[in-house]
Amino acid sequence: MRLSWNEVRARAAAFAKDWQDATYEKGETQSFYNAFFRVFGVQRRTVARYEAHVTKLDNRSGFIDLFWPGVLLVEQKSAGRDLDKAYQQAGEYFDALRERERPRYILVSDYINGNLFKGRLQTVSFNATMRSALLDACRFDWSKVSPGIFGALFQSVMDPSQRHAQGAHYTTEKNILKVIEPLFMEDLRAEFARIKTTKTVAVSWELRQFHAKLGKLTFFDPACGCGNFLIITYRELRLLETEALKALYPKDQDGHRQMGKRVADLSQVNVDRFYGIEPGEFPARIAETALWMMDHIMNNRLSLESAHAAIHLMASLRSLARSFL
DSSP: OOOOHHHHHHHHHHHHHHTTTOOOHHHHHHHHHHHHHHHTTOOGGGTOEEEEEEEOTTSOEEEEEEEETTTEEEEEEOTTOOHHHHHHHHHHHHHHSOGGGOOSEEEEEEOTTSGGGTSOOOOOOOOHHHHHHHHHHHHSOGGGSOTTHHHHHHHHHSOHHHHHHHTOOOOOHHHHHHHHIIIIIHHHHHHHHHHHTOOSTTHHHHHHHHHHHHHHOOEEETTOTTOHHHHHHHHHHHHHHHHHHHHHSOOOTTSOOOOOSOHHHHOOOOGGGEEEOOSOHHHHHHHHHHHHHHHHHHHHHHHHTSSSOOOOOOOOSSOGGGTBO
16 A cells, blocks of 8 residues: 555654664664665565675676665665775676666665764854844744745746746746636535535545545646646645545534544645656755645644644655656
8 A cells, every 4th residue: 555655754753763773784684674665665575685696797696685676776784884895896786687687776875873974064154144144034933934935036046048048937826826726726626615515424425535536636747847836736735635624523512623643644635646847956956845845834734623733753765856857
């Protein structure tokens, strides 16, 4: 069963906590990757195998720590081991594989306390004015600022000639709504309004069917830029989903809405079903970040409707970059 991204994040946080002290390659690798694949609801043995035998080009035998044909080759080392040698070893395995089995990715890593924290980050040079500006920004209430503003900010710092050559023109929220409202939102709202006025015992079933339908919708913007169309569409669908959940779980005599589940389990609309194409890395990262910000905002809003406010763990083990090609 496909997991929602909210569930993946919760599993990822638990995984990171469970493995934060792991350091020993031979005794931990297989358990580590079994647990890693379970984060995404995948049984490791269905896609990848351990200690895959390889006859290298010099006719010596080798064993790949974890091999997912066509996708991933992993060489895992204990903390502090030389990763350059491990990468060379992985390259020898790669060269010996048949063409159709050669993986798209090679992962060479040690456990938590290896090279990840080896280097020192450059200290930012701050003066009093910059410090004051940063503190003012931290005190500002950003909850009322839509992530859709990033598109306008990005356009404002672009060179005009470059913006013209790339056709990078920010679409306002007002104009986005002019497109998505008649395209699908008006029909969805009309369907929801009809269901709410149903006077039969089937209204609860129809609401659940409608809620499931919202979670199955998929959206694709072939020229997404900073992702404004995707961001606003996601927000509008989440708002409609919240109204559907409020209808499914009316308030009790004490004025509480006992939804009985975490928000991660209630919401079926998630960012995994929103895709876009953007060749520029910077605007693609803006789209990725802004979409996750909108996800966080809408999760918090839904939490306020429930007597069981959820805590959302923002941990990440995979990137949405595949969605923003």
